[in-house]
Amino acid sequence: MLHSAVKVVLTSALVLGFATTAANAETRITYKSAKAGSSYYQMGVEVAEAIKKGTDGNIIMTIEESQGSVQNVMEVRARGGDYVFTTPPALVDAAQKGTGAFEGKGNPKFAEIRALFPIPSLAMHFVMSKASGTEDFAGMEGKTILLGKGSFGATEGEKYLQLFGLDGKVKIADAELSNAVDALKNGQIDGFVTAGSWPAPNVVEVAASTEVNILSLTPEQEAETKRTPLTIPAGTYAGQDKDILTTSLPVVAYATAAMDDETAYQLTKTFWEQKAAMSGSAPWWKGVDKGLLANITGKLHPGAVRYYKEVGFELSDGQM
Structure with a gap:
């Protein structure tokens, strides 16, 4: 009986030892x-x-x-x-x-x-409805744009409007970015700015149901931003048949x-x-x-x- 008890104790110790080793691994x-x-x-x-x-x-x-x-x-x-x-x-x-x-x-x-x-990376997206006729940044003049508030994309978007001579020339919608997709679909805004990893879910959603133009920066504009360049390949979003040159935050x-x-x-x-x-x-x-x-x-x-x-x-x- 004593021999059996010793075996049980030794076996338990071995099992405990293996378990401890596994836990440590x-x-x-x-x-x-x-x-x-x-x-x-x-x-x-x-x-x-x-x-x-x-x-x-x-x-x-x-x-x-x-x-x-x-x-x-x-x-x-x-x-x-x-x-x-x-x-x-x-x-x-x-x-x-x-x-x-x-x-x-x-x-x-x-x-x-x-x-x-x-x-x-966080990639900048400038999303415009095709109905607005906007195909480049100059075409944003007179349009209603939703930037959102407090985010990197909002701050960066505002900076780009200033850099590209659009300060005071576009109407900034007073709304949260979470409303951007519905607002663009309903024609309440002409476009919105968002920063997100590509493909960005909100851009995927709006491009799947509404014809949009996602604006591409010129090499000169990209250099002016002093941000890291990034190319979003053609075909990333519905209706996007060309690469998009944009900027990013790694x-x-x-x-x-x-x-x-x-x-x-x-x-x-x-x-x-x-x-x-x-x-x-x-x-x-x-x-x-x-x-x-x-x-x-x-x-x-x-x-x-x-x-x-x-x-x-x-x-x-x-x-x-």
Whole structure:
């Protein structure tokens, strides 16, 4: 009886030991991106599913709602090696220099921010009804445009109207961007401005039911904005038979130097290996390719660098 009891105890200990080892093998990551219900929150869900699938469940991501990119960067101060967040590279630059939204809020941990991989950029869309006859920016004069309020797209759209000589020459509709699709369909507005990863859901919706022109910037206009150029391929939206030259705000997934190299390597490797499958179910991932790495102005995580060197992606000296 005593012998049997010892066997039971030993067996239980072994089972407990295996369970502990299995638990230790699982890496848990927090991924913080955007407000629930937004396209970038949905992208986070898709990344988490892809990472879980690609690592056979060895890396589990928990999605955290965020109030915006500035908050994501600020939280670096109190987070550890299990924190992944998304933000435009320009905000990381600002945090590390203590400028803009980070003036007077500098922290040594900002210097430890390291990039992993790009995610879909915010692309500017200037959507005009075909009935308005507007085919370029000059044609917007005298038209009613909905910019929305408080968003990157609204601020950027207002800036472009000024840059291209349209300040005071268009009527700005006093309405939320969420009303843009219905307002354009009903003829209450001639067009709207939105920023989103392409294909942008609201642009897909309106183009499917109403004839629209999505305006393309000239190379000179694009240069004047001092933003990152982006081309939306022909056929992205219903009725769009030509490429659209527009501008974008790059967005990148970051960690910090506190993340171990192997985890950063596995996250980066799995993201790129799963990207094709992600693109099949969510077309906005088609806009992500190795060319977007050039938009990362700061340092990459050494684990990510290891993967990019393995696959032959070109990196700059400043990224390593």
